[in-house]
Amino acid sequence: MKIFKLTLFLTIVCAICAGVLYETNVLTAPSIAAYKEAKTNKMLKEMVPNATSFKTVEVDNTTLSAIHEIYVGDKQEGAVLEINSIGFQSELSYLVAVIDNKFQGFQVISQAETAGYGTQITEDKFKDQFINKDINSEIDTISGSTITSGSVKKGITQALKIYENEVKENGK
Amino acid sequence: MENKSVLKDLKDTLTLGMFKQNPTFILFLGMCPALGITTKCVNAIGMGAAVIFVMFFSNIIVSLIRHIVMDEIRIPVFIIIIAALVTILEMGMEMLTPELYDAMKVFIPLIVANCIPLARCEAFAQFNNPFKSALDAIGMGIGFTIGLLCLSFVRELLGLGTVFGVRIIPTAFTIPAFSSSCGAFLTLAICASIAAALVIRNRKRAQLKEEVV
Numbered sequence: 001m002k003i004f005k006l007t008l009f010l011t012i013v014c015a016i017c018a019g020v021l022y023e024t025n026v027l028t029a030p031s032i033a034a035y036k037e038a039k040t041n042k043m044l045k046e047m048v049p050n051a052t053s054f055k056t057v058e059v060d061n062t063t064l065s066a067i068h069e070i071y072v073g074d075k076q077e078g079a080v081l082e083i084n085s086i087g088f089q090s091e092l093s094y095l096v097a098v099i100d101n102k103f104q105g106f107q108v109i110s111q112a113e114t115a116g117y118g119t120q121i122t123e124d125k126f127k128d129q130f131i132n133k134d135i136n137s138e139i140d141t142i143s144g145s146t147i148t149s150g151s152v153k154k155g156i157t158q159a160l161k162i163y164e165n166e167v168k169e170n171g172k
Numbered sequence: 173m174e175n176k177s178v179l180k181d182l183k184d185t186l187t188l189g190m191f192k193q194n195p196t197f198i199l200f201l202g203m204c205p206a207l208g209i210t211t212k213c214v215n216a217i218g219m220g221a222a223v224i225f226v227m228f229f230s231n232i233i234v235s236l237i238r239h240i241v242m243d244e245i246r247i248p249v250f251i252i253i254i255a256a257l258v259t260i261l262e263m264g265m266e267m268l269t270p271e272l273y274d275a276m277k278v279f280i281p282l283i284v285a286n287c288i289p290l291a292r293c294e295a296f297a298q299f300n301n302p303f304k305s306a307l308d309a310i311g312m313g314i315g316f317t318i319g320l321l322c323l324s325f326v327r328e329l330l331g332l333g334t335v336f337g338v339r340i341i342p343t344a345f346t347i348p349a350f351s352s353s354c355g356a357f358l359t360l361a362i363c364a365s366i367a368a369a370l371v372i373r374n375r376k377r378a379q380l381k382e383e384v385v
Contacts (some may be wrong), residue, residue, distance in 0.1 A: 006245050013249050017256035024260045028267040035270050090278060112278045115211045116332060116351045 040095075040109065044068055044080055047097045047105035054080070059166070064159040067166070070099065078104070081163055085155035087111060088118050088147040096156055098135060098163070106130035111148075118148035135160060185304050189312030195288050196319025197367035202288040207356040209279050210324035213336045218276050220317025222265075226257045227289045227309040234297040235305035241298070250293040255284045288316055319363075326359045327351065 044054050048070050055069040055076075066082040078099030085092050090112035097105040106129075108122045120126055120142045126149065129140055139156060141149040195201040202223070209215040233253050234241075241249050262280045265273040273280075283289065292312055297305040328334055331350030333341035349355045 006242055009240075009242060010245050010248060010252075013252055017252050021256055021259055024263050028263040032263070032266045032270075035267075039270075110274060114352060116348055 040068075040082070043095055043107045043109065047080060047095060047107055048099075051077075059162070061162055063155055064162045065093075067163060068095075070097070079163070080105075081156075081159050082109070083155045083159045085151045087113050087151045088145075089113060092121075092148070092151060092155070094121075094152065094155075096130065096159070098160070101135050103130040103133040103135060113145075113148050117145050120145045121149055121152055182304070182307060186307045186311040189308065189315035190318065191315070193312075194315045194319055194367065195291075195312055196316060196323075197364050198371070199291075200364075201291055202286045202316060203360075204282055205279055205286055206320060206323060207353065207360060208282070209276070210320055210327050210356060210359075211331065211351050212328050213321060213324045215276065215279075216317065216320035216324040218272055219279060220313065220320055222261060222276070222280060223283055223286065223288065223316055224310060224313030225261055226254060226283050227292060227313050228306060229257050230254045230289050230293055231297040231305040231309040232302045234293040235300060235302040238298045246298065247290075247294070250290055250298075251284070254289050254293070258283045288312060322363050323356070323359050326363070327355055331355055 041054070045051070050072060051070045052073055053071045055071060057067045057069065059066055063083060063085060064081055065084055068080040068082065070077050070079055078097065080095050080097045083094055083096060092111045092113075093109040094111075095105075095107045095109060096103060106127045111118070111122065113119050113121070126140075126142055139153040141153055189195060193199055196203075196206050205219050205223075209219050230250070230253050234250055237249075258280065261283075262273075262277075265276075265280065292305075292308060296308045300308070325335060327350045328336075329340060330347050331352075333339060333343055333346040347355070350359065
């Protein structure tokens with residue numbers, strides 16, 4: 001009979017913990033989501049200062065997770081791609097603005113790479129190459145941060161392909 | 173007289189984890205965060221505070237339920253309590269301090285696997301009253317923070333040339349290896365051997381005293 005007693009006790013403990021966690025989640029989830037959205041919106045504004053609004057289209061893809069279409073007035077001008085890829089030791093999430101077949105900015109949303117090495121993708125030296133650059137030209141990687149910056153390069157190339165297909169499909 | 177000995181007992185409980193049984197350098201518990209996050213002093217403070225929070229509540233809860241938990245399932249019960257607390261902490265941090273959370277989100281779930289909270293539940297809280305358990309948690313937590321701070325001070329200074337983000341050594345003269353994992357192992361080994369030397373010295377002194385008496 002002991003085994004029933006033990007099982008029952010463990011079940012009760014689990015149930016109490018689950019209940020407490022549920023309550024905490026209900027309490028915190030809205031403000032966490034609001035913070036994330038505010039953070040992305042702020043970044044979008046910084047990348048494309050002349051945009052008047054953004055229309056976000058979620059994409060069901062592991063690399064390209066969302067397309068933020070840029071609107072200047074009523075006119076759509078390019079988009080900011082939200083891209084995810086696996087870096088050296090963490091998941092990378094970043095934004096790339098593409099306007100008229102040119103890169104117009106790069107921002108990292110989140111990363112947890114090695115300080116001093118992988119984190120160089122967040123520095124201006126790396127980010128500045130994405131200003132007024134043809135989307136078909138080579139993206140420079142960083143020596144000492146081969147895997148992280150290589151992952152960004154690969155992510156952008158893949159995301160661009162998916163984005164172009166999407167645009168073509170919608171164009172038809 | 174009795175009051176004094178009670179006070180001394182409480183004081184010993186509090187300081188035990190800080191020096192005599194420092195989790196990082198003497199007990200060698202919680203090595204994963206000690207090696208992983210100590211690239212910057214700020215991380216050490218954040219991680220230390222997070223562990224103190226988790227341990228404080230896990231020790232108190234375990235101590236409160238110590239008479240009703242059956243011996244056979246005590247470890248799963250403890251670990252569920254710790255895991256739940258860590259998840260609450262994770263959600264709470266993401267809500268209240270999103271910037272700090274962004275810097276530490278890889279390491280927070282690791283507190284569950286960090287053996288210090290479990291070890292203190294197992295070795296202390298399940299035999300002692302909630303008040304003493306809370307003191308033990310604070311003491312051990314501070315000891316852990318001290319350990320992390322020692323490591324991250326050396327690593328941040330040599331690896332990045334800064335302390336708490338303030339530049340002390342110019343970038344050109346830093347040793348980037350200290351920011352990577354091999355630097356972590358080196359620093360840990362050196363700090364642990366210094367701690368061991370201090371322990372031996374104290375023991376010898378105590379022996380000498382006894383001989384003189």
